Amino acid sequence: MDFRDGVLHIGDVSALDLASRFGTPLYAYDAGVIRRQIERVQTAFQSLPFRPFYAMKANSNLSILELVRKKGYGCDCVSPGEIFLARQAGFTPDEIWFTCSNVSDDDLRAIGDPAIVINANSMSEIDRCIRLELPNPIALRVNPDIGAGAHKDVVTGGSGVKFGIDLAELKEARMVTEDAGHRVVGLHAHIGSGIATPAPLIESARRLLELLPEFANLQWVNFGGGLGVPYAPGETEFPIDDYAKELTLLADRLLRARDLTAILEPGRYIVAQSGVLLSRITARRVSNGVDWIGCDTGFNHLVRPSKYGAYHHIVNASYGSDGSLRESWNPDVRREEVVIAGNLCESSDVFTREPDGTRKPRAIDRAQIDDILAFCDAGAYGFSMASHYNERLLPAEVMVDGSSTRVIRTRQTYDDLLKGQL
Ligand code: LLP
Numbered sequence: 001m002d003f004r005d006g007v008l009h010i011g012d013v014s015a016l017d018l019a020s021r022f023g024t025p026l027y028a029y030d031a032g033v034i035r036r037q038i039e040r041v042q043t044a045f046q047s048l049p050f051r052p053f054y055a056m057k058a059n060s061n062l063s064i065l066e067l068v069r070k071k072g073y074g075c076d077c078v079s080p081g082e083i084f085l086a087r088q089a090g091f092t093p094d095e096i097w098f099t100c101s102n103v104s105d106d107d108l109r110a111i112g113d114p115a116i117v118i119n120a121n122s123m124s125e126i127d128r129c130i131r132l133e134l135p136n137p138i139a140l141r142v143n144p145d146i147g148a149g150a151h152k153d154v155v156t157g158g159s160g161v162k163f164g165i166d167l168a169e170l171k172e173a174r175m176v177t178e179d180a181g182h183r184v185v186g187l188h189a190h191i192g193s194g195i196a197t198p199a200p201l202i203e204s205a206r207r208l209l210e211l212l213p214e215f216a217n218l219q220w221v222n223f224g225g226g227l228g229v230p231y232a233p234g235e236t237e238f239p240i241d242d243y244a245k246e247l248t249l250l251a252d253r254l255l256r257a258r259d260l261t262a263i264l265e266p267g268r269y270i271v272a273q274s275g276v277l278l279s280r281i282t283a284r285r286v287s288n289g290v291d292w293i294g295c296d297t298g299f300n301h302l303v304r305p306s307k308y309g310a311y312h313h314i315v316n317a318s319y320g321s322d323g324s325l326r327e328s329w330n331p332d333v334r335r336e337e338v339v340i341a342g343n344l345c346e347s348s349d350v351f352t353r354e355p356d357g358t359r360k361p362r363a364i365d366r367a368q369i370d371d372i373l374a375f376c377d378a379g380a381y382g383f384s385m386a387s388h389y390n391e392r393l394l395p396a397e398v399m400v401d402g403s404s405t406r407v408i409r410t411r412q413t414y415d416d417l418l419k420g421q422l
Pocket of ligand 1: 055057076192194265269
């Protein structure tokens with residue numbers, strides 16, 4: 001992204017053109033950025049026996065799934081619906097892991113293909129697979145007793161989380177699985193999301209690798225996702241090459257000795273930076289000395305600020321300069337301080353917040369009604385967490401590739417609100 005003549009461009013396409021051609025609110029993704037991130041992972045880990053998987057929960061648009069698949073990624077799915085979409089995007093069953101979380105018999109039956117790896121999260125999921133006589137290969141999701149993440153609600157390892165088989169329970173999990181005639185083909189740990197440094201990921205990997213001697217039939221060791229991305233000015237890129245170097249040092253020999261393949265399953269790292277949510281300014285007001293801007297989207301389309309107090313950099317796409325962007329932020333430019341709110345009937349519908357959730361004004365370049373705001377780094381957990389709360393329609397999505405633009409999901413219509421209602 002950059003500013004040309006004061007207007008934000010995504011690839012070579014003006015954000016204002018996108019807004020006028022496709023309407024707002026609108027998710028726009030830059031294919032070049034997705035490709036860059038795909039390749040960063042592949043290049044960093046190329047000396048390991050390695051297969052990257054994409055955690056499609058971050059963004060499950062079919063066009064994005066196809067892009068990662070064609071680059072050689074497998075797919076991490078967490079529900080039958082995700083498996084359905086992954087198959088639609090062309091992933092073959094042997095390229096899919098189904099990571100369970102409190103699944104039902106119906107969920108397990110809906111997997112539909114015996115080659116999909118079932119990554120069991122608990123003893124009762126193992127029991128279910130055995131009772132249903134599912135022939136699928138089984139992996140075990142381990143809680144390696146360490147967690148990390150950008151917010152307490154995205155930590156998925158350590159004590160007090162709902163994920164993973166405890167280390168103390170692992171032997172029993174293996175025995176129950178093997179006694180039923182299954183082989184444990186994989187070990188998996190995913191300790192959290194938005195992790196800024198490799199240290200906790202390496203410690204988790206170390207604990208996972210210590211378990212190898214207990215498992216004779218492994219093919220895969222899955223070190224999870226969780227690689228963070230910068231969201232605010234001054235935050236740095238996740239040092240992926242350091243992570244790769246340390247993981248290679250730790251794991252390469254052990255993996256090769258057993259002919260095992262390492263998996264990493266990043267979601268955010270692949271798509272976050274590619275996406276912006278474009279929204280039109282609809283209102284301005286001053287209340288108790290605070291300047292407010294209102295716009296035509298809300299937490300129904302980008303829930304991260306109100307759910308996690310997450311920071312998304314916001315620029316005025318109609319009026320700015322490269323110094324307005326997160327990555328080249330110039331704090332010395334004179335700007336307005338405004339609180340930015342959405343169009344939902346709920347007080348929590350505010351995008352500019354402190355990490356603890358408190359509302360906070362944000363510095364933004366001169367903004368007028370009908371200007372277009374860009375909520376940056378919104379490619380991950382943006383559309384995929386969207387709802388049509390307040391019966392606001394889900395936005396359209398477009399993929400920009402250089403100077404070309406393609407609609408990859410149409411905007412919902414009012415008829416969609418009637419769908420399924422009797
Ligand atoms: N693997 C498993 C088993 C996961 O549960 C997740 C994310 C990932 C991989 C991918 O994690 P990533 O590389 O994207 O950090 N909605 C939250 C993030 C929740 C992540 C849930 N699991 C947010 O907006 O920050």
